[in-house]
Structures are given as structure tokens and as C-alpha cells.
Amino acid sequence: MTRIVLASASPRRRELLRALVPEFDVATSDAPEEFAGSPIDDAERLAEAKAAALAGRFPGALVIGSDTIVFDGDRAYGKPEDAADAARILRELRDREHGVVTGVAMMENGVCHAAHCVSAVTMAPLPDSAVEAYIASGRPMDKAGAYAIQDDDVPTVARLDGCYCNVMGLPLWTLRRMLGARGIDALDPGATYARCSTCPDRSP
Numbered sequence: 001m002t003r004i005v006l007a008s009a010s011p012r013r014r015e016l017l018r019a020l021v022p023e024f025d026v027a028t029s030d031a032p033e034e035f036a037g038s039p040i041d042d043a044e045r046l047a048e049a050k051a052a053a054l055a056g057r058f059p060g061a062l063v064i065g066s067d068t069i070v071f072d073g074d075r076a077y078g079k080p081e082d083a084a085d086a087a088r089i090l091r092e093l094r095d096r097e098h099g100v101v102t103g104v105a106m107m108e109n110g111v112c113h114a115a116h117c118v119s120a121v122t123m124a125p126l127p128d129s130a131v132e133a134y135i136a137s138g139r140p141m142d143k144a145g146a147y148a149i150q151d152d153d154v155p156t157v158a159r160l161d162g163c164y165c166n167v168m169g170l171p172l173w174t175l176r177r178m179l180g181a182r183g184i185d186a187l188d189p190g191a192t193y194a195r196c197s198t199c200p201d202r203s204p
Contacts, residue, residue, distance in 0.1 A: 010169055039069045040116055100166060119161065139151060
């Protein structure tokens with residue numbers, strides 16, 4: 001049985017991966033997050049870097065790296081640096097459509113395979129009071145684009161076109177296809193998340 005290692009400190013990615021693979025290890029990658037090109041290229045490159053950074057520690061294992069970037073055209077939004085930066089990001093994105101791309105990479109025995117998933121998100125027209133309260137909660141600080149689609153008590157997203165799990169940080173159908181290509185029989189994510197059954201990225 002192939003040992004799987006998730007190269008991420010994100011509790012959201014751990015939660016999502018369990019819908020495909022119930023048993024895996026988790027380790028934190030220290031690969032730096034630096035934007036150098038297009039958001040899509042950067043997402044795949046950073047995912048590969050995270051997987052590669054841990055591959056030497058887990059010989060023979062399949063290491064999964066992932067990176068999510070919120071972008072508006074060629075402008076990329078990573079995690080906010082501080083509260084003021086989070087406020088700036090949310091005010092720039094509110095009441096507008098933007099893109100969310102997650103790159104996913106799998107490295108095994110020195111060979112890396114990468115893919116990505118893109119969703120279109122329209123942020124709700126958040127008033128300044130809602131932006132300030134959301135930032136005060138601390139939740140935007142560890143999230144690309146300074147928001148989380150799953151924060152139901154703060155309706156940040158007005159419209160989603162694409163994969164919900166991609167916006168959370170790990171596109172399950174994309175990863176399931178990648179695992180299948182490596183001979184790993186992953187679970188159907190629709191059995192855990194009803195939304196996955198109707199996801200536009202769903203595989204037959």
C-alpha cells in the first residue's frame with residue numbers, strides 16, 4: 001500500500017483529503033511562497049515546491065503538495081501580511097468577480113505530476129463594518145484572498161462558478177483523477193460532501 005503524505009499545515013486540506021484517502025501522514029513544508037509569473041503557473045510551481053521539499057524525508061511515499069492563489073487578472077492575492085493588508089484585499093475584491101486557482105502536485109520516487117483547477121468567484125458587496133468584524137475574528141489571516149468560502153456566518157461569496165473544494169484549497173475531483181492515474185483507488189468525495197456530487201469538475 002502506498003504511503004501518502006500531505007505537505008500542508010492547513011486543517012482545511014486535511015479535512016478535504018480524508019474524503020479521498022482516509023489514512024495519510026501530514027508534514028509541513030518550508031517552501032517559500034513567492035509569486036513570479038501567472039497565477040496558474042505559480043500555483044502549480046508552488047505546489048510542486050511543497051511536495052519536493054518533503055520528498056527526501058519520505059522516500060517511497062507519494063507526497064501531495066497544494067497551493068491556492070486568488071487572482072484578478074494577473075494580480076495575485078496570497079495570505080494577508082497583517083490586518084491592514086487583509087482589509088485592503090477584501091475591499092479590492094468585494095462586489096467583483098475574481099479567480100481562484102489551486103495547483104496540486106504529487107511527487108513519488110523523484111517524479112512529479114502537477115495539475116490545477118480554476119473557479120470563478122463573485123464576492124459579496126461586504127460593507128466596511130462586515131470587513132472590519134471579519135478581520136477582528138482573525139479568520140482571514142491564514143487564507144489566500146483573506147476569506148474562506150466555508151465561513152457561512154460571514155457570507156463572503158455571492159456566486160461560485162466551479163469547484164467549491166478548489167476555493168477551500170484542495171480540488172477533490174482533480175486530485176482523485178491524479179491518484180487514479182497512479183493506480184490509487186481513491187474514494188468518491190460525493191459520499192462525504194453532497195456538493196461534490198454536483199460539482200462541475202466531477203468525473204464520471
